[in-house]
Amino acid sequence: MSHNPILWKPAQKQIEKSQLESFRKQVNMRFNIDIKNYTDLHKWSVNNIEDFWKSIWGYLNPLCSKEPSTIINDKNKMFQPKWFEGCKMNFAENLLRFKSNKTALISIDEKKEEVKISYNQLFDQVKSLASSMKKWGVSTGDRVCGIMPNSSEAVVAMLATTSIGAIWSSCSPDFGVRGILNRFKQINPKIIFACDNYFYSGKKFSLVDKLSKVINRLNTLEKVIITNEKKILPLNIDTISWKSALDENPCNLEFQQLPFDHPIYIMYSSGTTGTPKSIMHGAGGTLLQHLKELRLHSDISTEDNVFYYTTCGWMMWNWLITSLAIGSTIILFDGSPFYPNNDTLWSFIDKYKITHFGISPKYLDSSKNFKISPKLSHNLDALKVIFSTGSPLRGENFDYVYQEVKDNIRLSSISGGTDIISCFALGNPQLPVYRDEIQCIGLGMDVQSLNSKNKSVKNMEGELICAKPFPSMPISFWKDKDDKKYFESYFNKFPNVWYHGDFISIYDHGGVQIFGRSDTTLNPGGVRIGTSEIYDAIDTIDDIIDSIVVGQKWKQDERIILFVKLKDSKKINDEMKKNITNKIKKNCSPKHLPKKIVQIKDIPYTLSGKKVELAVKKIINGNKVDNKDALINPESLKFFENLNEIAN
Numbered sequence: 001m002s003h004n005p006i007l008w009k010p011a012q013k014q015i016e017k018s019q020l021e022s023f024r025k026q027v028n029m030r031f032n033i034d035i036k037n038y039t040d041l042h043k044w045s046v047n048n049i050e051d052f053w054k055s056i057w058g059y060l061n062p063l064c065s066k067e068p069s070t071i072i073n074d075k076n077k078m079f080q081p082k083w084f085e086g087c088k089m090n091f092a093e094n095l096l097r098f099k100s101n102k103t104a105l106i107s108i109d110e111k112k113e114e115v116k117i118s119y120n121q122l123f124d125q126v127k128s129l130a131s132s133m134k135k136w137g138v139s140t141g142d143r144v145c146g147i148m149p150n151s152s153e154a155v156v157a158m159l160a161t162t163s164i165g166a167i168w169s170s171c172s173p174d175f176g177v178r179g180i181l182n183r184f185k186q187i188n189p190k191i192i193f194a195c196d197n198y199f200y201s202g203k204k205f206s207l208v209d210k211l212s213k214v215i216n217r218l219n220t221l222e223k224v225i226i227t228n229e230k231k232i233l234p235l236n237i238d239t240i241s242w243k244s245a246l247d248e249n250p251c252n253l254e255f256q257q258l259p260f261d262h263p264i265y266i267m268y269s270s271g272t273t274g275t276p277k278s279i280m281h282g283a284g285g286t287l288l289q290h291l292k293e294l295r296l297h298s299d300i301s302t303e304d305n306v307f308y309y310t311t312c313g314w315m316m317w318n319w320l321i322t323s324l325a326i327g328s329t330i331i332l333f334d335g336s337p338f339y340p341n342n343d344t345l346w347s348f349i350d351k352y353k354i355t356h357f358g359i360s361p362k363y364l365d366s367s368k369n370f371k372i373s374p375k376l377s378h379n380l381d382a383l384k385v386i387f388s389t390g391s392p393l394r395g396e397n398f399d400y401v402y403q404e405v406k407d408n409i410r411l412s413s414i415s416g417g418t419d420i421i422s423c424f425a426l427g428n429p430q431l432p433v434y435r436d437e438i439q440c441i442g443l444g445m446d447v448q449s450l451n452s453k454n455k456s457v458k459n460m461e462g463e464l465i466c467a468k469p470f471p472s473m474p475i476s477f478w479k480d481k482d483d484k485k486y487f488e489s490y491f492n493k494f495p496n497v498w499y500h501g502d503f504i505s506i507y508d509h510g511g512v513q514i515f516g517r518s519d520t521t522l523n524p525g526g527v528r529i530g531t532s533e534i535y536d537a538i539d540t541i542d543d544i545i546d547s548i549v550v551g552q553k554w555k556q557d558e559r560i561i562l563f564v565k566l567k568d569s570k571k572i573n574d575e576m577k578k579n580i581t582n583k584i585k586k587n588c589s590p591k592h593l594p595k596k597i598v599q600i601k602d603i604p605y606t607l608s609g610k611k612v613e614l615a616v617k618k619i620i621n622g623n624k625v626d627n628k629d630a631l632i633n634p635e636s637l638k639f640f641e642n643l644n645e646i647a648n
Contacts, residue, residue: 002459002507004395007402008410008433018429020296023059030055038430038440039510046446049075049468053288053444057084060291062284063097064089065257072469078496079487083260083471084284090255091264091283092163096123098302098327106352107152110199110335117152119327122159123253129160131250136223138190140165140256143266145189146312147173147180147207147214149198149334153227153242154312155321157193162264162283165256166190169266172311173198173205174607177213179629183268186278187478188220196229201336211235260284261475267315267418270606270630277489278478281421285471289422290322292443298385298412299429300356302327308358308387309337309345314608315418316358316389337363342370343377350379358387360609364397369545373404380406385427389414390609392514392532395436396539413438415514417500419490422472424464424500425512436536437511444470449506452528454494461505461530463518466498473498503530520613522551523558527591531613534562534594537587538580543567546603549594550617552646561620561646562594565603572599598645602636616640 015021024041028034031051035041045052050071057068069086096119098104104122107115117125138144144161148154148170161168169187171180173195184192192215197206215221215237224235227242261282268276294300306323307330310316323330331352337345337359346367349357367374374380386401386409393413401411412427415438424447425438433439441447449462477486493499503515515521515530522529534549546565551558562580566572577597584592604612607630615625619640628634 002434002437002505002509002511002513004434004436004511006432007398007435008408010410010429010431015430018299019301020299020428020430023055023296026059027055030058038428042441042443042510045443046468049444049470053083053471056288056292056444060288060295062089062287062291063094068260075469076496078467078469078498079491080473080476080483081469085260087260087284088257089260089284090163090165090257091287092126092159093255094287095159095322095324096126096163097325099123102327103329104324105152105155105330105332107150107332107334108348109149109151109333110202110339115152122152122156122324125156125246126159126163127253128246128248128250129156130163130253131247132245133160133164133166133191134251135247136191138164138166140258141263142166143187143189144168145184145187145192146170147175147192147194147211148227148312149173149195150311150317150332151227151334152332153193154317155324155330155332157225157227158321163253163255165258165262167263167266167280169268170312170317171268172313172607173207174200174311174632175313176629177210178627179607180210180214181217182627182629183276183278184214184218186275187266189218190220191223191225192218192221193225193227196226199335201339208234258283260471263475265318265421266478267318267421269418270608270610270612275627276630277485279419280475280478281472282475285473286318286421287322287325289420289470289472290319291325293319293414293423293426294323294326297423297426297428297440297442298356298387300326300328304355304384305329305331305353305382306356306358307331307333307345307348307352307354309333309360309363310358311607315421316608318421320358338366338370342367343372343374346372346374346378349374349383350381353382355382356385356387357383358389360390361388361393361397362390362605362609364388364393364400365546368396368400368404375405383409385410385412387412387414387427389416391611392516392535393436393438394532394536394539396536398433398435415502415512419474419500420470420472424466425504425514431510434509434511437507437513439512440510441506441512444468447506447512449504450494458506458508461503461515461528463494464500464502464504464514465494466500503528517614520550520617522549522560524551524560524591525557529560529588529592533588534560534584534592537584537592538562538564541579541583543570543576544580548600548603548611548613548616550613550620552617552620554595559595560593562597563600563603563616563640564597565600572597596646598643600636600639602633602639604634604636605632606630607632620646
């Protein structure tokens with residue numbers, strides 16, 4: 001069982017006012033049962049998936065022109081079951097269902113230019129753009145791509161695209177040419193929305209040369225819309241400005257009514273070990289799953305202001321934008337989180353009365369290293385929930401939030417992925433927050449931890465699997481013949497369950513701890529160790545800014561190699577190595593001790609802020625990493641090649 005301390009508990013009044021509580025009562029009344037708590041509700045949701053998802057549909061009340069005739073065609077089939085057959089709906093229509101002068105979007109950039117758009121204005125902009133797109137020949141099933149900052153224009157472009165029934169796919173402007181082409185060349189877009197420049201850390205970056213190279217390689221491309229420049233760029237294709245793209249005399253906005261599983265998004269795996277997988281997600285599954293998580297698990301309502309530090313190239317952007325279907329206000333920011341000041345994001349909370357604030361463990365680490373204490377420098381009265389995802393949230397991150405940010409707050413670590421465009425484990429307004437843990441497994445998600453004998457276990461580390469189908473599973477991969485790659489990615493390891501590739505523990509009280517990716521799990525002497533255990537152990541050492549730990553094949557076994565990035569101009573010495581090993585031995589076990597501790601200048605990260613342990617592991621084991629364009633600092637991988645320190 002878990003010995004982690006409780007850091008926060010909801011008041012009884014908070015529990016009673018939560019949307020999760022009203023859903024529980026509705027289920028009890030509808031099925032004449034007596035579910036008393038979340039544990040029982042979750043158990044019922046996975047044992048009665050048809051009734052559960054029918055109840056979710058009824059509670060969330062999505063807009064549709066035709067009700068579904070069935071909920072699921074085969075509840076015992078994990079691979080590609082059919083959900084909500086007979087339903088006709090439109091994703092964008094659901095996100096634009098609120099029509100009022102209430103602010104829908106607040107868009108901010110480093111130039112301190114702030115754009116506020118009401119729900120009425122958002123509807124009108126989508127109507128104007130969709131009208132133009134139809135005139136350009138965009139129709140159902142066409143691919144529309146974005147190379148855009150996290151701005152209101154990106155939201156309008158996505159909604160206009162999905163209102164027509166076309167498919168939206170996007171990446172952030174900091175992607176390299178190869179990274180963009182590795183994604184968009186697979187899906188043959190008809191049009192692209194792009195910015196011609198963006199700002200980061202006070203510097204202006206031009207995209208003109210990058211766009212020229214991308215456009216020349218996309219044979220199906222017919223038009224480019226430049227979103228942040230009035231003048232026409234000298235590109236070798238029909239190019240228009242954002243202003244010109246908004247039809248001044250638009251026709252009525254008619255939302256194309258389509259099946260529940262009609263694709264709206266093509267998302268991509270990180271691509272750090274090969275060509276990114278092009279993952280297609282459907283309208284209905286994405287909408288239901290997001291609203292379940294945003295309303296029931298996050299308790300977001302019409303009155304809330306929601307922020308997540310993300311780019312258009314990360315699934316958290318898609319998750320965030322679905323908040324429009326609730327009627328809340330979304331705050332968008334594009335730029336460095338530490339420009340012009342180290343507390344830039346924290347300052348947004350008071351300025352925009354943010355209630356739900358989303359960041360990553362890396363951001364919390366940096367805030368701690370910068371010695372930022374938001375509770376001393378800011379009011380934070382509006383703040384109710386902090387979300388964190390991108391990598392496991394470590395104990396030290398929990399301590400920082402409750403000691404330096406706010407003690408009366410729900411810290412919701414969430415975990416899932418682009419693969420499911422949602423979460424397996426996440427927050428809960430009715431449960432306590434335990435240090436080092438995610439609060440619960442999501443409703444309807446039959447998540448289990450499998451040990452080495454493929455048995456479901458509690459309080460032990462194992463493979464994350466999901467044993468029951470759920471509607472936000474991918475429809476398929478783009479142009480994946482016979483769905484072979486899709487099947488091999490998630491269903492090939494264990495029969496008739498979803499294999500996710502995370503290493504987890506599920507505790508008796510329902511909390512979840514993620515230890516990292518199972519393909520980077522350390523395995524010295526046959527003992528499986530999650531990388532986050534070692535990160536936790538050394539996180540209190542002041543001299544260490546960052547670290548990455550991987551397994552190196554060695555004499556028919558595996559040994560642990562720890563790389564550390566140190567503060568300022570400090571150099572590693574025997575005393576520091578001894579301190580590191582003592583910390584690991586004390587907090588973990590002798591099995592966790594690294595055989596080598598090596599100082600490095602930089603840690604490789606993806607553009608969405610995830611450590612790339614697998615790429616480092618491949619390099620130190622003599623394998624090549626082909627695709628480095630998914631990294632924010634690809635030059636950092638050079639250090640790990642032919643490294644003398646680990647050669648003996």
